[in-house]
Amino acid sequence: VTGNVSPWRASLRGDVRSLLERTARESAAADDRERKIGAYVQRFDSRDMMASITAHFESGLKPRPLEGLTVGVKDVIATGTAPTTGQSAAFATGWRPGVTATVIDRLRGAGAVLAGTTTTMELAYGVPEEGRPFPVPRNPHDLDRFPGGSSSGSAAGVAAGFFSAALGTDTGGSIRIPSAMCGVTGLKPTYGAVPRDGVMSLGASLDHVGPMALTAEVCRALFEVLADPVALARSRTLSSGKSQSPIAGMRIGVDRLDRYAQGADRLQPRRFEEALDVFRGLGAEIVDVELPLYEATSAAALLSMMSEASMHWGPLLESRPRDLNQATRILLTTGRRIAATDYLAAQRVRAHCAGLLDALFSEVDVVVTPTSHLDAPPMTAVSTLAPTSFLPSVHTGYWSGVGFPSLAVPIGRSSHQMPLSMLINGPRHADLRVLDLAIGFQAVTAHTGTVIDLQP
């Protein structure tokens, strides 16, 4: 691993040459390993990327907040340059050509350099299939294992060192699950804090766009660029305001969620307790809490996602079923079987749970849980006929249901030497608070890094 210091920040502190060298190393890593990992749907020309970096520095202007940061973009977000496919044959020539998402405009305006579009589950939903005109993403830590989904290529590309950061989308865990499985840091922001225009919809009441990177420090820099100004101002108000020691004196609620896990890696409990010990060592108070309505809210989030996805993509299912993957057809067909009464009940639960959590967050600053009790499953265990089979031990859906910020942070290795992860969750708009907590954690631990050492 490359250690705790963000390589991009280190480059930025140097000069344009160090940024160019960094980009060249990332490009060489992709040359070497992309065929095996499948992180890219379309890779952009690294010479254009480096020319873009050079042009700004030669103009004599000061570096912008994300100057020279290479970013992979999940292929459900319209870049305005490459076709947006959603990794679906139905959109092989591009979804909404000419559209550029606001988040892309913000990235470019802040000096970020797009590295390419990244692989996903079809429509951010299904399961990858061989034989389609798209790469099947694999986990850089073990090519025989799943990278998680649906922001698969974004997480895999960061872990493999192909780019320094990525954009993902998260409806039920699609930023945090692949982040956990690939050992990177990923933020599902507060619902609505980051604009999602120009982004393919899956579940409109649950869709989020968010940053992924090796470290929370880079995710924080990205969030500050991506977030709407009002949301960012509210988040600053709710942050600890102690950037040097954000953890000392914090009250951290912990729910281990063991009672809901169906299977756990042998080392997961130990890694999770070790992470809590780090917080204690940094001066935090650890308090056991029980998340309210956990089972019902997780269920409500899944039912809502499946209903909304079937509403949105139902016409496509009817008109072009053979262009869709098997898993996508199964999920969309199933979603149409969810009754309106079930959907309405789910919304009641979500709203009520958010109120209960508001009360809980008056007692604690954040709540920490495992992201999943399991590590990345073997590729052979991912079934197109049972696309939700790995979900029961994953704990991301609850926070999607209420729209509160939720950050996946690596905590060490499983019994298979694969990454494990915790979720740091905060009240609505406390995105910077959870990021600062993770920055403090990552400053004294060494669980982040690329699979290949990219340092010179």
Place this chain on the structure above:
Amino acid sequence: MSTPPWNPDLEAASVEELVLELSALRTAVHEAVVAIDCAPASAYPSILPFECRP
């Protein structure tokens, strides 16, 4: 994970299995709603597309 052949019967069976799995989720949600509906704060549900509190 190779491209599966188009098999509507097999997919229909998977859909039925998934629908059965969802029934447990539906139960969890509806049981929660029964409890929520007893709470005074639930008199005016917040999912309506308009403000209905008096």
